[in-house]
Amino acid sequence: MTANIEEHYNAYPYPARDPNDEHKRLITGSPSNPMEIDHHVFGGLRDWTKPLHVLVAGGGSGDGLVQIAQVLTDAKRPYEITYIDLSTSTRKIAEERVEIRGLKGINFVTGSLLDAPEYGEFDYIDCCGVLHHLPEPQAGFDALAKALAPNGGLGFMVYAPYGRSGVYPLQEAFAQLSAGMSPQDRLAFGKSVFQRVPQNHEFKRNTLVGDHMDGDAGFYDLLLHSQDISCTVKDIIGYLEHAGLALQNFTQPAMYLLDGLVPPDFKQPDGYSCEDEMALAEKLRGNMKTHVGYAMKVGEGVKLDPTDPAGIPHFIGEDPKKAAAFILQKGGMPVAINGQKIGLGISPQAAKLLGMIDGVANVGVLQKKSGLAVADFNAAWSKLSDLLCGYGLVLYSGLNKT
Ligand SMILES: C[S@@+](CC[C@H](N)C(=O)[O-])C[C@H]1O[C@@H](n2cnc3c(N)ncnc32)[C@H](O)[C@@H]1O
Structure with missing residues (x-):
């Protein structure tokens, strides 16, 4: 299965990026934002004079890597980053972006994040849009948990099923019809079939997904992926627990509450946990296409105190x-x-x-x-x-x- 993933990302590195655009703009987002990492992993009080050891696992064409390195460089904070990805052509783009920006302190590795513990212990592991592409996401969570330094944290983004409605029937049909084709033929075939898919197909009615309109790499990644296992809140909690991790928080935790979704006087049945509430909110909203959050080893979690006078x-x-x-x-x-x-x-x-x-x-x-x-x-x-x-x-x- 890994061979398919390598073939996919070597043919269509994702996300598609032109290194020359680094002269014009910095792409920012979550996870991979050092302030957000501080907030969720270090209670907002990290001592930034100490070097941050980072692993960017499945770093792709470099969005998260570049954001972390550039923001820390601008803030004159010490860091060491290890980037790891299976795909050599994707790595090349990330390397060019880093080179254009003159960013230092980055070690590029071509390999699997399943071997993460071999590369050291990390204060922060960034894994955006990758774990759902492993044959067994659990193995990825387990490997990354083993590579965390004491009191370190994992920032993750994984696909969520309900906001991606319609994606999976198309992926399955395209996979069966295009078996054995080269990535280039599969793309041409997929695009030609997609035009014939009726307008009232669940996917075409889903206004939340748009990657397929964002060039060949976007179309391939969304609709021709050979390995795409979306995760519900319950799946994530299960993966984390098995790996000895606990959820610190999602980046927009209010979206995982029932407030505003049930009448104000509704009393939740006895025995409902926070996780039950988050899972119900996910189902009732139906509009989440990803889950972005931070996790730490069980027992190491930090609770941020908003009234701490030292917090900025x-x-x-x-x-x-x-x-x-x-x-x-x-x-x-x-x-x-x-x-x-x-x-x-x-x-x-x-x-x-x-x-x-x-x-x-x-x-x-x-x-x-x-x-x-x-x-x-x-x-x-x-x-x-x-x-x-x-x-x-x-x-x-x-x-x-x-
Ligand atoms: C969807 S891209 C995400 C890239 C990047 N993290 C981002 O958010 O822009 C997924 C990347 O994960 C890489 N990948 C998939 N399985 C991997 C594995 N087992 N080890 C390392 N990289 C992997 C792919 O080669 C690809 O570059």
Whole structure:
């Protein structure tokens, strides 16, 4: 099976990237964002003067690798990164991107992430869009767990089934019809059959998936993949448990709650766990096509305290002052996640606190600036912080602390 994967990614490295575009832009995302890693793995309080040892497992054409290395380089933080991927042509693109940016401290390996423990112990392992492409995802989780340093963390993205509705029947049909073809013939054949698939096929009605419209590599990766095992929340929890890991959190944990999905007075049946709730939210939303989260070894998990005076909050996305002005005018803030629009109710007092976030001041400084007594500040701040962290809109990190 691995031979098919190598053949696939050697023919159509994914995602398709032109190294020259590194002159123009930095691709950012989750996982692979050092501030997000700090927030979820190190309680937002990592000592960034110590080198971060990173494994980018299944690094592909280099998006996560480049983001981690560039952000740490810009922040003048020490790091060592090992990149590993099965595909040589994909690695070549990642190497060119790194070369153009002049990034140092990266060791490129062509091989399998199943051998990860042979390459050392890592404070952070980045595995984005890979584990669902292994013949046995469990073997991948197990291998990566063994390569974690004490108190290290795994950042993962795996495909989720419900937001990808319609993908799997097409993958199965294309696989049967194109058996034995070269990747190039399979692509041409797949595209010609796809045109004949009726408009009311589940896939063509799914507005959440679009990779097939994003060039040959996107079409191949989405519809002609030979090994694609999407994971429900329950599958992920099971894989993690077996590997001796526990979920720290998903990057947008509010999407895994039933709030807003059931009537406010609905009482959950006795005996329901957080995991049951997350699994139900996944089913009721039906719009998740990936799960992005962080995990650590069982017993090593860190709980972030939003009222710790040393924590430095960052508002992700818009300028916090503009967001605060908008909230004061409109009484709340809209967010769009997985195509779903959600309105966040935020009080005028909370909006003012949000407007004070500047990515430099820590929570202790914000409390003093707010003019509120510590207890009053802590109550208002925790409520705001929990709300925004729930949507991945606030991250705590001292990455840029001087
Ligand atoms: C969908 S791409 C994701 C690339 C990258 N992580 C990203 O998010 O852009 C999957 C990558 O995983 C690699 N891969 C698949 N199985 C692997 C394995 N067992 N060991 C290492 N790499 C693997 C493939 O060669 C491919 O480059």
